[in-house]
Amino acid sequence: MIYELRHFEYGEHRLSYEVHGAGPQTVVLLHGLLLDANVNRDLGCALADAGFRVVLLDLLGHGRSDRPHDPTLHRFDLYAKQVIALLDHLQVRQAVIGGLSLGADVSLHVAALAPNRVRALFIEMPVMEWATPSAAILFAPLLVTVRRAKPLVRLWAKFWRAMPRPRNNTGISLMNLLSMAPEELGAVLHGILVGPVVPEIAARRAMTMPTLIIGHTGDFLHPFDDAAALARQLPNAKFIEARSILELRTRPERMLPEIVQFFTENGMQRRVVSRGKSGA
Template sequence: MGQFFVETDGGRDRLEYTEYGTGDAWVVLLPGLLIPRRMHDNLARTLASAGAHVVTLDFLGHGRSDQPDDPMAYSVTQFAEQVVALLDHLGAAQAIIGGTSLGANVSLEVAVIAPDRVKGLLVEMPVLDNALEVAIVSFAPMLLAARIFPIGISAMRFITSRVPRGIVPWWVGIGLDTVEHRPGALAAYVHGLFFGRVAPPAAERRRIQAPALVVGHPRDPLHPASDAEMLASELPNATFEKATSMLEWRRSPERLDLLATKFVLDCWRPTRRPRRAAN
């Protein structure tokens, strides 16, 4: 585990990350909305065992990183800038940037603001045009609860923080970590994302040249497969893969892990120079 600091208008904030593996074949994995970085532990270990140097990051407001109460501290663009700051901190000239849900959107934003730093994109269930209404309906109550009924959020945090993570199933522990937020920070986080840029617009997405593997889920109202398919059609060098279910990469990850590993290795495989013709 490691940490680094970013300077913002509100001060200096600490972010935490975990490294797996070694070498220069960098991969950065980014979590979903409010979910801690350890959601990608298994995939990170799989990619590292294949030779990649993988880093999982807690954005500001996530997991063990700082959680300021300032809404201006949270946006997809600022999360993307944090990824670039992480690459600078690690001394990584380029990396494959990947993520789930919010992490997928941030990956796209990194490819827009720092295209020369992106070796490839590993994008799972992006939240784009077809998910807007469901996202608002899903997360507006969270913002209202944090603003109007903060004692309820504090009570939930008090209860979940006292559950030992070692005695519950792994995904239950991640769920407990996800809801363990102070009401002020939670309200600021959701407010910042609601009123900021959610993802690069289509015109900018079409200019992303990095190779991409885009994974979509069927029957997922918040992350419709139509968004993932649309994104794959927009990106000039993208491949679309449809998961068998919303939970395939969580419960039976072998197939998608294999696809992701092949994609990562292909991105980092040295380009062969054409042989000079014999005289």
């Protein structure tokens, strides 16, 4: 699995990203809350093999990017500005912007802030109005624990940092989460509870770019109703259902052809791939 690991300066901080493939047009994929680029790497490689250039960004506080302890830096709308800065850094006028969970919501903020930079949206497992009670139940106690039990959390993180990493990229991302220092965890959790999680409904209804939305059932933090509601609100949206929360992470082959078809039908050019692989 060969890719380029790069960085760029964003204000006083440094952001890390991976580049997979060398297609003529760019897909930016964003990770979920407290995860990192590892969680999207298998999907990114599959899309790169299909002929796209895929960029996996670690948002501030995540992965290899800087991890400031200031909660005011960790907001969904501020994360969106980091994505726009990435496009500027890459000198990319337009790209497909997408991600899962937090990454899905950040992508919506990018579309609200800079719609001319978004060729299409790829939204997997958005967290919106129906998820609010579940998110509050999960994240508020976790934040209190991280703040009040720092020595215990620090010991927990030290244990997981010493553990060998699995071969599975999603497993690596989860273990990296468990290895985060309490100050890093606390800053991100505090920050995401402040400010808007998704753009208001009026802003969503004004998003005319093609959008592929993926939802699934049986997930209290990413309710199917949120994904279905978003598909109704966006005027140019297509909705497909995943079999589980892990399908695109572990078995992307069923959904990949439909994803690639969506991109190509909406003007995304691909490089010609030889030796039997699909090309433009």
